[in-house]
Amino acid sequence: MNENQQEILLSFPRGIPGFEECKTFKMIEEEDSCLANLIATENNEASFIIFQSQVFFPDYLPDVELAKEEAKILQITAEDTLEVWSMLTLCRSDMSKTTVNLRAPILINRRTGTAAQFILTDDRYSSRQPLFTGLETNDKKEVAQEGAVG
Amino acid sequence: MLVLARKVNEKILIGDNIEITIVAITGDNVRIGIEAPKDVKVLRSEVYEEIQQQNREAVHIPDTDQEEVKGKLEKLLQAKLTKEKA
Numbered sequence: 001m002n003e004n005q006q007e008i009l010l011s012f013p014r015g016i017p018g019f020e021e022c023k024t025f026k027m028i029e030e031e032d033s034c035l036a037n038l039i040a041t042e043n044n045e046a047s048f049i050i051f052q053s054q055v056f057f058p059d060y061l062p063d064v065e066l067a068k069e070e071a072k073i074l075q076i077t078a079e080d081t082l083e084v085w086s087m088l089t090l091c092r093s094d095m096s097k098t099t100v101n102l103r104a105p106i107l108i109n110r111r112t113g114t115a116a117q118f119i120l121t122d123d124r125y126s127s128r129q130p131l132f133t134g135l136e137t138n139d140k141k142e143v144a145q146e147g148a149v150g
Numbered sequence: 151m152l153v154l155a156r157k158v159n160e161k162i163l164i165g166d167n168i169e170i171t172i173v174a175i176t177g178d179n180v181r182i183g184i185e186a187p188k189d190v191k192v193l194r195s196e197v198y199e200e201i202q203q204q205n206r207e208a209v210h211i212p213d214t215d216q217e218e219v220k221g222k223l224e225k226l227l228q229a230k231l232t233k234e235k236a
Contacts, residue, residue, distance in 0.1 A: 017201040017202040033224065046209065047212060049210050049220075065188070087204070087208045089204065095226055098223065101208065119198060119201055121191065127200055131226075132226055
């Protein structure tokens with residue numbers, strides 16, 4: 001941990017799909033970064049990189065409509081603002097192939113320290129949405145153009 | 151498990167406010183209509199399995215190259231943001 005990092009503990013009362021037994025995670029955030037590490041306290045194998053999806057997808061989930069049960073899990077009161085984070089799946093060999101899970105956002109109530117990964121019923125959202133698709137093709141185009149000039 | 155036989159357009163009631171209608175049957179395909187209050191979550195069960203699988207694939211254990219990996223990612227994200235603003 002360096003000095004720009006801060007760590008908070010989050011309780012996931014239901015665990016997360018695939019890791020249902022993991023109920024407590026530490027979230028390590030860095031200043032000025034929209035990325036964070038999410039690591040289960042009792043299982044080192046449950047470790048993820050999450051990011052604030054609304055920074056890159058401004059139209060994503062403008063109002064989160066929660067089921068009653070879900071609101072109860074997150075202990076929401078009227079003054080709470082939920083943070084919307086999403087799990088990233090990195091491709092170490094080619095980072096531009098990173099995908100983001102928009103189908104199952106991680107919602108965090110920072111006031112109470114509770115969080116949950118909820119699955120949206122809306123089929124439009126993908127669990128493996130490419131994050132940099134447009135960027136990759138643009139880069140390739142530029143390279144091709146430079147090549148043609150040279 | 152309770153097993154009921156239903157024909158097209160016949161319904162099943164669950165509790166006071168959930169109504170299930172058999173809309174159409176084509177071969178081994180059954181279309182089902184579900185009317186339920188907004189706060190009841192209705193999901194195809196394979197969607198939960200898909201998310202389980204995706205989460206397992208998303209596991210990223212911090213390694214010695216953690217800073218480098220995050221740095222690369224930050225750079226790509228910044229580039230994307232700049233491009234979108236342009």
